Amino acid sequence: MNPCLENKTTFASDMDSTISRIQARIGCKPDFAMQTRIRQIASEWEGGKGSLIGLLQRIQLAFNYVPPISLPIVAERLGLPLGQVCGVATFYGSFSLEPRGRHMVTCCLGTACHVRGGAKIVDEVSDVLAIGPGDTTEDLLFTFETVRCLGACALAPVVVIDGKYYGKSRPRRIRRILQDIRAREEAGVEQAS
């Protein structure tokens, strides 16, 4: 549920109640450690009203997404209406308001990739990760998404895993790569690039 339906100025006095309402809307439990960390990041941020995107990027860097409870904190820190902060956080596709996995898997389903077997790769990824496009695994290891073109049509079908392009992909190869990442994670040696 979009927590950004309010369009009002957030004041320090109602900060906690605003956070509580957002948490209730998105059905998450209070995470006081996360709130404390967000408040610390916001308090250390030196930018002004014009640095909204920068502060959201900083928070996303810390958590791998922008926790919705950070929005009123950001609004208060920068002296901006909550609606404006929510608007920016939801407008740009680079921001995610939902938790994302440590590893991003992006399958292209554009025309070139589709005719060269992109759908089979999507099925393979869905099978090995046990999630569909747009989802994140429960252990927060993988987020899986599909796109309409990655600008590398000559390499179709294309899969991008943690920023690395795999051209002329085959389902089995992608399966092996994902299984290897999971095995390395379980062994405690994997680092998302």
Ligand code: FES
């Ligand atoms: S259609 Fe897949 S990279 Fe362009």
